[in-house]
Amino acid sequence: MLSARSLFHEIHDHDEAFRLFCSIAAKGEDQGGWENGRISRLVDDQWLAPRIARHGADEDKHGRIFNALLHKRGLGPVEVPESTDYTMILERQGIGLAHSRLRRDEPLTEADVITYLAHSRVTEQRAAEQMRLLRRVFGEHPEIGRAVRMISADEDNHLAYCHEELLRLAAAGHGRQILRTLQDTARAEIRTYRDVSLAVMAHMGAILRWPRAKSAALAAGIHGVFGYERLGGWHRMTTLRMPARLDALGGPAAHESLA
Template sequence: MLSARSLFQEILDNDDSYQLFCSIAASGETQGGWENARIAALVPAAMSDLAPRITRHGADEDKHGRIFNALLKKRGLEPVPVPPEADYTMLLERAGIGLAHEKLGADEPLTERDIVVYLSHSRVTEQRAADQMVMLVKFFGDHPEVGKAIRMISNDEDNHLAYCHEELLRLAAAGHGRTIQRTLRECALAEIKIYRDVSLAVTSRMGRLLGWPKPKAAVLTAGVHAIYAYERLGGWRRMVRLRMPERRGALDGPATAAAAAF
């Protein structure tokens, strides 16, 4: 019987699929770390109070990248290149979601609108990350090899999502409400397409590595399309709602050490 648990267990049990999974995750987290570090360095003076939290966000993402690389090392594996069609962060940038790397690589201060775009993009992508980690914790939170790492990353993603809610609500109260809602909607509708495309690419790669028969691959591909259909019809709205989180000041203070995961 096909289930999310059985599929992830299959990926976890095979070195080649595990290597690809951890490599994709490590690359995306490391890229997120760089992006947040650059945004923190370029934050406009009028919003300088945000810089420490953006820095903390980036430090968490860097930590997650190190964790996934450490999981590979524990099994005696090296990271492998991420297939371009499975590079979620690169595809988001190409679609114009978030702040362009060209802008982040320059030394010009960002604008307040840039920060609104950054936080809106983060609210959408952190929802995706938090949802995925909740699922992994449910299935593998007690796993002897990956359980501690998964729980730590999941807690961080919940913090990131809470931070995005809190800061966007504060900015909405300061007069940015319409821009936030418009940007959230644009980001969410673009993200669900990219997530579909990346999911199809990863499913195809995993199928080849694990030798899935055609009927199984077809069922999984249909499942990806079904998820997209649900999200396109209204599931995307969960990514744009804003509410004051229970975790206030979630990114105040320093990041926790990656070593605590092992």
């Protein structure tokens, strides 16, 4: 039976598929770590800067965790295909703060901060959902369960932080700009997630030698998710609510341990 559980276990149990999966994940986390690190140094907000830095430290930690999972299997990372690079595909569409902007040593404006937080709120929604799925599948797995639980908890904290900070800015009079930016970001994100998911599944199918019918069924499922999101599911990425845990990033990043 074709299910998320069976699919993820198939990828986990095959060295080359697992290698590609972890390499894609590690690259995305490394990019997020660099971006947040740069933003924390450019933002002129003494409350926000250390929380952005903590976010970046968490992302760097996640990249190390995925690489450590490969190392434990005696594997090394592989080059990530451009078609699976979610972060850079979003940037090429003008979503979030461009790397060229972050490389300039110029303080970020309030509009820049709203762009950053809206981008983070949408992409962290996706990350939190994906990690909750992996936690359901692998949460008690002896090899990767601890890593999955750790990353999932961090992603939940990142999402909570984005909600809280955007609500703080909305209360300061930026509500319309925030909503508009969230909507533009979410519409672009659902298209990008569809395209990247199709690309990842195509590469996995080639590695795992999936029959044509299986690949077609998975592609249909991806298009089905996109259809749901395009018709209204994307709105979950644009709503804001005060999280149960306040100041979720108000402290140092926890060190990873996969022992």
